[in-house]
Amino acid sequence: MGLCWGEIVDLIVVASLSQIEPEDNLNAFVYSLVSGRSAAMGRDLDCQISVDPLVYGAVSRRHAEIRPVTTLGMESLWWVCDLNSSNGTFLNGQRLVGCQVLQDGDRIVLGQNGPEYRFDQVSQGSPSTGNKGPTPIARNSLFEPPVSSQPYQDSPKDNYADGIKSAKDLDRVTLTQLLPIFSTGLEIRRKAYIFPALVTIIAVVSLFFTVGNQRSFNEILAAYLGLAAYYRVYQLCGKPKAWWVISLVGLSTVGLILSPIFLVFVKVFRSILPGQLSPDDVNLINMFFGAGLMEELLKALPLLVLALIGLGRSPRWRDRYGIREPLDGILLGTASAMGFTLLETMGQYVPAIIQNTTLQVGADASEAQGLQILIARLLGSIAGHMAYSGYFGYAIGLAVLKPRGAALTLLVGYLTAAVLHTMWNSVGGIPVVGPFALATIGLLSYALLGAAILKARSLSPSREKNFATRLG
Numbered sequence: 001m002g003l004c005w006g007e008i009v010d011l012i013v014v015a016s017l018s019q020i021e022p023e024d025n026l027n028a029f030v031y032s033l034v035s036g037r038s039a040a041m042g043r044d045l046d047c048q049i050s051v052d053p054l055v056y057g058a059v060s061r062r063h064a065e066i067r068p069v070t071t072l073g074m075e076s077l078w079w080v081c082d083l084n085s086s087n088g089t090f091l092n093g094q095r096l097v098g099c100q101v102l103q104d105g106d107r108i109v110l111g112q113n114g115p116e117y118r119f120d121q122v123s124q125g126s127p128s129t130g131n132k133g134p135t136p137i138a139r140n141s142l143f144e145p146p147v148s149s150q151p152y153q154d155s156p157k158d159n160y161a162d163g164i165k166s167a168k169d170l171d172r173v174t175l176t177q178l179l180p181i182f183s184t185g186l187e188i189r190r191k192a193y194i195f196p197a198l199v200t201i202i203a204v205v206s207l208f209f210t211v212g213n214q215r216s217f218n219e220i221l222a223a224y225l226g227l228a229a230y231y232r233v234y235q236l237c238g239k240p241k242a243w244w245v246i247s248l249v250g251l252s253t254v255g256l257i258l259s260p261i262f263l264v265f266v267k268v269f270r271s272i273l274p275g276q277l278s279p280d281d282v283n284l285i286n287m288f289f290g291a292g293l294m295e296e297l298l299k300a301l302p303l304l305v306l307a308l309i310g311l312g313r314s315p316r317w318r319d320r321y322g323i324r325e326p327l328d329g330i331l332l333g334t335a336s337a338m339g340f341t342l343l344e345t346m347g348q349y350v351p352a353i354i355q356n357t358t359l360q361v362g363a364d365a366s367e368a369q370g371l372q373i374l375i376a377r378l379l380g381s382i383a384g385h386m387a388y389s390g391y392f393g394y395a396i397g398l399a400v401l402k403p404r405g406a407a408l409t410l411l412v413g414y415l416t417a418a419v420l421h422t423m424w425n426s427v428g429g430i431p432v433v434g435p436f437a438l439a440t441i442g443l444l445s446y447a448l449l450g451a452a453i454l455k456a457r458s459l460s461p462s463r464e465k466n467f468a469t470r471l472g
């Protein structure tokens with residue numbers, strides 16, 4: 001033949017996709033789009049635009065497709081279509097639903113933090129016609145999405161090197177289909193809850209090894225239940241946050257309680273602010289100052305420090321390490337509450353129960369009661385401390401996101417958290433109605449936290465990439 005394959009492609013190329021490197025924003029690869037042929041994108045090696053499955057495990061095997069269509073004016077347009085991918089396709093930062101017309105310079109991203117491509121329309125005109133390319137079409141074009149053109153089964157490189165694959169080859173079971181772990185081994189880290197499974201296995205093995213050592217058994221169980229409660233909130237929020245940052249906030253709260261700062265808080269909120277109260281005074285006042293206001297402010301201190309440190313820093317820095325929006329505040333607020341709850345439960349309530357009941361019912365029965373209070377308090381923390389602090393954290397994040405009126409936002413969040421905390425601490429001892437009142441306040445607190453999470457997700461600057469709203 002007079003022309004090689006590459007020269008033929010050059011004659012019919014009308015558009016291209018340039019892969020963008022996320023670090024330096026330089027073109028890594030340029031893929032030519034050939035007139036009249038669709039191009040599939042995904043991890044499958046048969047895709048015309050194939051991505052490395054070891055690097056981009058969140059990309060589906062056949063994730064998206066670039067489809068050509070010709071208008072009545074014989075102008076070539078290109079559509080990008082999502083192929084029901086697990087993690088979605090994003091066009092210029094917006095999640096793609098179905099198909100949309102591509103315009104010169106559009107950015108396409110496969111999944112969450114997946115590979116990014118820039119679409120470039122190549123001029124189709126000639127000097128004689130003066131036509132420089134297709135007429136731009138609005139996003140809400142009345143054209144119907146095109147029926148997928150018959151995609152070529154191999155890329156031009158494959159056709160040139162190996163010839164067209166037979167139907168028999170395509171129907172053959174591959175090694176990765178027979179042993180899926182070789183193709184999805186890295187993807188299960190994100191989609192199959194491998195992290196909570198690993199933590200559960202470690203916790204179960206550790207509990208078996210500590211049977212007979214009640215203190216160690218309780219500590220491991222407390223840590224596991226605390227992580228489980230927090231993980232649920234993390235999944236509902238749907239925003240990635242470095243675990244070391246989350247852990248640092250929780251440990252900071254523990255450090256504050258063990259430091260002289262806590263004694264200052266006790267002096268101010270339990271002696272100075274309430275004033276001198278007689279024994280006949282309502283217990284609600286003591287609880288409001290000594291528990292509600294004091295403890296919620298103490299748990300919020302690490303968040304307020306992070307918010308101040310983040311002033312003037314880039315949004316990317318605040319997303320990773322600080323507070324940029326309400327979701328950050330909820331994630332860090334609940335982490336602070338979990339640190340507070342673990343220390344309070346293991347350092348105060350459980351030892352007190354064991355010590356007070358040992359002489360009455362014996363050591364074994366007292367340890368059983370301590371275990372009961374541990375489980376009850378930690379399972380209830382999601383509707384207790386985590387709910388109060390998460391709501392206040394929402395207010396802190398909202399004040400950062402919308403600084404106008406920040407003082408009022410912080411005040412409302414602080415008082416709401418303090419009032420809920422006070423009510424929970426005050427109604428438990430009321431005869432007969434106490435359990436029902438606790439259940440009502442707990443449900444109300446959790447409802448407020450849930451509503452705050454939903455509102456925070458709708459306000460989030462990165463809501464299109466929120467993993468809580470994408471399909472599994």
